[in-house]
Amino acid sequence: MFEAILLTVITAATPLLIAALGELVVERSGVLNLGVEGMMIMGAVVGFAAANLTGSGTLGALAAVLAGVCMASLFGFLVLYLATNQVATGLSLTILGLGLSGMIGEAFIGVPGLKLPRLDIPLLSDIPFIGPVFFQQDALVYVAFALVALVSYVLFRTRMGLILRAVGDNHGSAHALGYSVLRVRFLAVLFGGGCAGLAGGYMSLAYTPQWVENMTAGRGWIALALVVFSSWLPLRVVGGAYLFGAVTVLTFHAQAQGIGIPSQFLSSLPYLATILVLVVISANRRLTLVNTPACLGKPFVPDR
Amino acid sequence: MRIELVKRKEHSQLMTVLSPLLAVLLTLITAAILFSLAGKDPIEGLFKFFIEPLFDSWSLQELLVKATPLVLIAAGLSVCYLSNNWNIGAEGQFVVGAICGSFLPIIFPDFQNALTLPLMLLFGIAGGACWALIPAILKARFSTNEILSSLMLVYVGNLLLDYLVRGPWRDPDGYNFPESLLFSDAATMPSIGFGRLTIAAPITLVVIVVLALVLSRTLKGFEIRVMGESPRAGEFAGFSKGRLTLFVFAISGGLAGLAGTMEVSGSLNQLLPVISPGYGFTAIIVAFLGRLNPIGILIAGFVLALSYIGGEGVQASLGISDKISNVIQGMLLFYVLACDTLILYKVRIGHNRRTASQGA
Numbered sequence: 204m205f206e207a208i209l210l211t212v213i214t215a216a217t218p219l220l221i222a223a224l225g226e227l228v229v230e231r232s233g234v235l236n237l238g239v240e241g242m243m244i245m246g247a248v249v250g251f252a253a254a255n256l257t258g259s260g261t262l263g264a265l266a267a268v269l270a271g272v273c274m275a276s277l278f279g280f281l282v283l284y285l286a287t288n289q290v291a292t293g294l295s296l297t298i299l300g301l302g303l304s305g306m307i308g309e310a311f312i313g314v315p316g317l318k319l320p321r322l323d324i325p326l327l328s329d330i331p332f333i334g335p336v337f338f339q340q341d342a343l344v345y346v347a348f349a350l351v352a353l354v355s356y357v358l359f360r361t362r363m364g365l366i367l368r369a370v371g372d373n374h375g376s377a378h379a380l381g382y383s384v385l386r387v388r389f390l391a392v393l394f395g396g397g398c399a400g401l402a403g404g405y406m407s408l409a410y411t412p413q414w415v416e417n418m419t420a421g422r423g424w425i426a427l428a429l430v431v432f433s434s435w436l437p438l439r440v441v442g443g444a445y446l447f448g449a450v451t452v453l454t455f456h457a458q459a460q461g462i463g464i465p466s467q468f469l470s471s472l473p474y475l476a477t478i479l480v481l482v483v484i485s486a487n488r489r490l491t492l493v494n495t496p497a498c499l500g501k502p503f504v505p506d507r
Numbered sequence: 508m509r510i511e512l513v514k515r516k517e518h519s520q521l522m523t524v525l526s527p528l529l530a531v532l533l534t535l536i537t538a539a540i541l542f543s544l545a546g547k548d549p550i551e552g553l554f555k556f557f558i559e560p561l562f563d564s565w566s567l568q569e570l571l572v573k574a575t576p577l578v579l580i581a582a583g584l585s586v587c588y589l590s591n592n593w594n595i596g597a598e599g600q601f602v603v604g605a606i607c608g609s610f611l612p613i614i615f616p617d618f619q620n621a622l623t624l625p626l627m628l629l630f631g632i633a634g635g636a637c638w639a640l641i642p643a644i645l646k647a648r649f650s651t652n653e654i655l656s657s658l659m660l661v662y663v664g665n666l667l668l669d670y671l672v673r674g675p676w677r678d679p680d681g682y683n684f685p686e687s688l689l690f691s692d693a694a695t696m697p698s699i700g701f702g703r704l705t706i707a708a709p710i711t712l713v714v715i716v717v718l719a720l721v722l723s724r725t726l727k728g729f730e731i732r733v734m735g736e737s738p739r740a741g742e743f744a745g746f747s748k749g750r751l752t753l754f755v756f757a758i759s760g761g762l763a764g765l766a767g768t769m770e771v772s773g774s775l776n777q778l779l780p781v782i783s784p785g786y787g788f789t790a791i792i793v794a795f796l797g798r799l800n801p802i803g804i805l806i807a808g809f810v811l812a813l814s815y816i817g818g819e820g821v822q823a824s825l826g827i828s829d830k831i832s833n834v835i836q837g838m839l840l841f842y843v844l845a846c847d848t849l850i851l852y853k854v855r856i857g858h859n860r861r862t863a864s865q866g867a
Contacts, residue, residue: 237654277841284510286852287844290593290654291795295840298788302833309828421662428655467670474659478645481656486649504512504852 208452209336213344214410216448218243218402218419220347222426223433223440224354225398230430231358232391233371233498234282237293239399240423241300242274246403248304251311251414260319264343264404271400272393274300279392283385286502301417308414316412319343343405350398355437367391371496374503384503399423421474428477432484435494443480450476512852522849527796527803529849530842531810537838538831547825555824556817556831566820568702570812572774576601576766576783578808579711580790582718583759585799589722590755591735596642596657597763598787599664600635604764605771606668607634609687609778612694613676619693627694628768635764636757638664643756647749653756661787672780687778696773705773712805714762719801731755763787784815785833792840811836 222239229236249270254263278296281287319341328338358364370377370387378384406422407414425447433439454469485491535553542552560566580597587594608631611618641660645651671687678688696705722728733741734751742748771782793811797803818832848854 281841281845284512285845285848285854286512287848291791291840292844294595294791295837295844298792298840299834299837302830302835302837305830306828306834309830421659424655424658428652428659431652431655465670465674467666471663471666474662477659478651478656481651482645482649485651488650504514506514 206332206335211452212445212448213336213340215451216444217344217347218405218410218422219426219429219447220441220444221350221405222399222402222423223429223444224350224437225395226426227430227433227435227437227440228354229391229395230499231371231435231496232367232388233374233496233501234388234392235289235293235500236278236392236395237290237427238274238278238296238300239426240419240421241297242271242396242399243403243419243423244304245270245274245300246400247407247418248308248414250404251316251407252307254317254408255311255314260317260408263317263408264401267400267404268397269400271396271403275392275396279389283389286504289500305416308416311414314414316407318412319409341409343409351437351441358437371498374498378505384505425473425477428481432480434490435496447473447476511855513855514852519850523798526846526849527843530839530846533842534835534839538835541831541834545827547827552821552825555821557813560813560816560820565702566816568700568704569816570809571708572703573815574808574812575707575711576770576786577790577793577811578805579714579766580763580787581793581797581804581808582715582801583762584790584794585804586731587755587759588794589735589799590731590751592752592755593654594639594657594756594759595654595791596661597759597790598783598785599661600638600760600763601767601783601787602664602668603638604631604635605767605778605782606671607631607764608768609771612690613687616688616691619691623693624696627772628765631764631768632761635767636761639756639760640753643753647752668778669780672778676778685780689777690772694772695776696769703774707769707773715801715805722801789836792836795840796843
């Protein structure tokens with residue numbers, strides 16, 4: 204029983220983890236992309252459509268990434284090269300994504316989906332308890348684990364990460380040193396988009412293998428909150444994502460047990476938990492100020 | 508090819524007016540492409556979407572009905588955005604306002620007199636304002652990000668409505684349908700004209716005029732502007748950032764709540780599990796397209812209302828999904844934001860090899 208719950212927690216946490224990691228990189232470069240929800244839902248619908256038309260889950264996941272990247276490039280172009288307001292542009296990306304996905308997805312409502320196959324890791328999956336929970340998952344769960352390692356390594360152990368953080372903390376100095384602020388940021392935005400798209404693809408290919416309108420149900424926004432929760436540190440994103448995965452799964456189980464609490468109250472728990480977590484984190488000024496990218500949300504127009 | 512932004516010495520007045528028009532034009536072109544992608548004649552699609560509704564008395568009236576909540580919500584949002592407070596939870600404030608406004612006619616259906624409707628509207632305003640004050644208080648007290656908290660409350664508000672309509676507020680004689688009882692005449696907005704048009708429209712007009720005066724003629728309006736453009740200067744002048752946050756959130760939440768109550772008591776006459784086709788989010792586009800200016804918002808409200816009716820129109824006549832409304836709305840906001848760059852900057856597209864190799 205406990206093992207089964209843990210399994211579902213991981214599945215519920217994976218899309219949050221992937222999307223939040225992508226957004227973390229974006230925000231570390233100094234850009235706030237509020238369009239995560241829009242990119243995620245586009246990833247979900249395009250991934251589902253591609254998997255359905257080609258019959259391959261892998262191609263579905265790749266298409267989901269591509270959809271997220273396309274959406275992100277739209278955002279990046281406006282925010283970076285036209286210096287538009289980041290909050291408003293991110294919002295419009297979400298509105299556009301929700302509309303566009305609804306239109307594309309109309310042909311796929313009620314169509315049975317394709318579930319990503321389980322991929323057992325040899326040897327490791329035989330370990331009692333740990334094996335079934337961590338090493339008998341679908342491929343995207345491993346991709347999420349790998350992304351955590353990759354992002355923490357690149358951000359804090361490589362020159363590339365140093366440049367990225369420099370651009371996010373002080374774009375004036377980074378520019379003076381000869382780094383192309385806009386190009387670094389654009390690449391970061393594309394990476395974030397790819398992650399959000401993949402997270403959406405996970406929703407429609409593994410979490411609930413079908414297309415339902417607005418199926419991301421605010422997870423993109425929760426991913427944004429997770430980045431704040433993690434105070435921009437990748438390892439803490441993991442903790443946050445699993446915490447939220449656990450909350451989601453517990454509400455499911457509570458509903459199934461029928462413990463007399465209206466289901467709507469249980470469904471609202473993840474959203475209320477998000478607010479609570481944000482309050483707890485932001486009330487602690489010291490914790491947030493240390494890692495907040497200093498140029499977060501500030502537009503940069505190079506003068507030459 | 509590279510794009511370079513050159514800062515203008517001062518705001519371009521011409522572009523301030525021209526930019527929304529340019530955005531609408533670009534949206535029309537994109538919409539035409541969308542129609543031809545869907546295998547329809549683009550000219551016919553554009554005509555059915557944007558023009559035909561304007562020549563039909565029923566849809567003209569529907570235009571007013573739909574523009575009313577959009578304008579009202581956007582007016583409140585503009586006050587928030589002008590002061591650099593990002594309330595994006597108007598959808599939730601609309602819903603909670605509608606719930607509070609429906610309290611009287613559902614719980615005390617026999618309370619029917621001249622006070623019923625005014626009290627309902629007051630309840631609605633109070634409900635929306637309280638819902639908006641949650642993120643405002645959290646921001647003022649703990650500096651919690653108001654974008655995320657106000658948005659989370661949209662989901663909570665929708666679930667609350669769902670619970671009430673399926674649970675305690677369900678009409679006992681309603682054959683188990685998830686809907687509340689129908690409001691009495693005393694709890695219904697008086698209609699003007701012959702269709703669904705009610706006094707909500709003139710009330711909205713009054714709100715817009717008052718707002719325009721407050722913003723341009725009063726100290727409060729000045730405070731809102733200063734705190735948005737230069738909070739440091741504002742604080743030296745003795746304005747309190749925290750108190751202003753509470754004020755603007757209460758205003759915009761109150762207006763969204765008023766819009767919600769007028770929607771249920773005017774157009775729907777009862778509470779349903781879903782009462783808004785995303786008015787709270789579309790109003791964000793209205794606010795930006797209208798330059799955060801009351802008069803501009805009035806015009807922009809009609810443009811966005813047209814996008815709803817046009818969507819229904821092409822669905823009926825051409826068989827295109829009415830989701831195209833949301834696509835066109837999202838695109839419009841993109842174009843507005845992009846065109847607004849022209850107000851502050853000149854865009855220079857250069858092929859200069861030296862800068863290209865240097866700046867790449």
